Amino acid sequence: MATVHSEKLLQAQSMLEPNQVWLIAVRESLEHPEPGLKLVAGVEVTWASFFLVSKQHAVAIVGRYDADAMPTDWKVIPYDEDVAPILQAEISKLAPSEILLNYAHEPLCDGLTHGMYLQLVEMLPNAPFASAEPFLGKLRSQKTPLEQEYIAQAVARAEVDLEAMTKALQIGWSERDVADFLHQGLRRDGLEPSWGWAGCPTVHIGPLARPSHAGPSDRQLELEMLLHIDYGVRLEHGYCSDIQRTYYITKNEPTPPILEQVFKDCWNAIEAAAQVLKPGVQGFMVDAAARASLTKAGHLEYKHAVGHGLGRATHDGGTLLGPRWARYGQEPFGVVQANEVYTLELGVFVEGHGFIGLEEDVLVTENDLRWLSNRQNTLIRLTIS
């Protein structure tokens, strides 16, 4: 059976030009994970290691003790004392006119450290190095069928967990209690939160909780309060989900109309983005649609992108559905393609009540948008007695 790594390796080879070699250089991968390597080979390395991919070849030059752990679709060349002559010989054999390295403005295509870059320049003087960003961004973004399935599984798991959490939830629970409940379920099953134990989930309870990446606090749940949660699960295969849900906690009081209205405004803004999100549009256009919808409804602009790629990383790189701000570089200018998976997310802070945030995960296909998450269509009332 093809693994997702070998599926991605074949995809990478199909995307490369005949004259190109993609070179992944990495060492001490547990301390310095290389997002590109994690995509095409699920292995860890200790000594300086060099993975060469061309249309026809996949060669792993690794330290002696790492050699046995390499996957079978790589030709493995182990070394002991000096890797430079081996690397030089393999590059000479492949004779590429372009060597793509993992450096980029986009974070997930930027796995090469500067020190390793300097070593490469020393070992391969005058080599035709170029940024792998256009190639690697496409490789990350274009999800294979197995990747699509894995992400859908991760979304389903997050939804099951949130459902269980809402059933267990009690008045008096703190933000931390909510996070602990979800963490217990993950630990029990040997899983991880999509973006680390400290920050995932983020939980916001009540009128004083402002959205941030800070961990959950001791603020406690009371009746007639908002509960907002941003949560995702990384399954065994490494693929992630990332969704936000907002609940109104009540005994039997009706939901305040202002909250119903703000939720609807958020939903409409997500819908506006979804209407625009299809192959051929640029990322910033999707963001602009949501931003315009929300500000037209009288709300402040959200201070982030309306959506990002989702896959083996929560912020999976490639095209960003974001505004053309300096810090985003070229990422919002990318063109959306079929088989890409994105989040759609935004929120509004309601004075006196708290944060209403909404986030869905979607797959772009040639003809339509497939919602991977069960879309939240109303502010969910959680009746707790």
Add this chain to the structure above:
Amino acid sequence: MATVHSEKLLQAQSMLEPNQVWLIAVRESLEHPEPGLKLVAGVEVTWASFFLVSKQHAVAIVGRYDADAMPTDWKVIPYDEDVAPILQAEISKLAPSEILLNYAHEPLCDGLTHGMYLQLVEMLPNAPFASAEPFLGKLRSQKTPLEQEYIAQAVARAEVDLEAMTKALQIGWSERDVADFLHQGLRRDGLEPSWGWAGCPTVHIGPLARPSHAGPSDRQLELEMLLHIDYGVRLEHGYCSDIQRTYYITKNEPTPPILEQVFKDCWNAIEAAAQVLKPGVQGFMVDAAARASLTKAGHLEYKHAVGHGLGRATHDGGTLLGPRWARYGQEPFGVVQANEVYTLELGVFVEGHGFIGLEEDVLVTENDLRWLSNRQNTLIRLTIS
């Protein structure tokens, strides 16, 4: 109470020259952990973030949503759309004549990605950038009292776990069963293996298991076999241990003299290294002592360094107790200092029996060597009926 992070931040400030600024640049830290940042601030960041440290100042320029999570000993400057003007202004204020960046030959001092380096060059043209390697290697290596205590705790935990494992061990257990037993204990207590779930522990059973970083196999334990294990624990505070133990499994047969002899040769080689390991010697001298002892006893040279720094990372960087091989760069030329923690490790493969490996963790002080691990002095006989 001082945290280990604030202790390291103060130490960093004490080590910097008045004209220097140490600049840590990082984003999406869950995908790209920055080993230097993990040392002085236990935080994760999402957007491009810049941590500036001078003798008097510690400034964190981070995205709006990360700001709340920053530790209190940093002055926090949040941003939304464009970080460049803020970074430029802060650098102008500090007016350093040298800006140390985390790029290096040594892996743990090489946390800066090449893409981030290019962004820095663009945002701060003509800035006086230099490698942080000499400074950062020293900061990693010189363990504070709290770091020393944390490492000792991690060693003690690994020893307790191995003791429990040897009590539970049964004939017929596979290498995987041994690993699973240790993993269960770690998961129960919310801990992690020092170098990841896939590779830690490494377990070698019997005459066919050759040392490698590959995961444990299905090879099963029988009587009169060697069991070798390389294991370490990362405690909640992030500090690690790394020890190797070798056992001989027996009902009541005596240990074959050849195994006793090889164990003694390994022990003597470790002892030879320990005799040399003191402030002022260069790393390669320590390795040479062990290597000479082992080859003099008629064994093949081990294909690695006799020791590496140990701390927040298993291979913690700084001076390496290794041979002057090309792949090790300048690291074996470093000078050993007091308050450094090292492993001492080597092994011999005995045809027909398997691998005998030994690894201890030691603290270098001004006057003597403190063994953090309870030294293994004989080939441990495990009597299983």
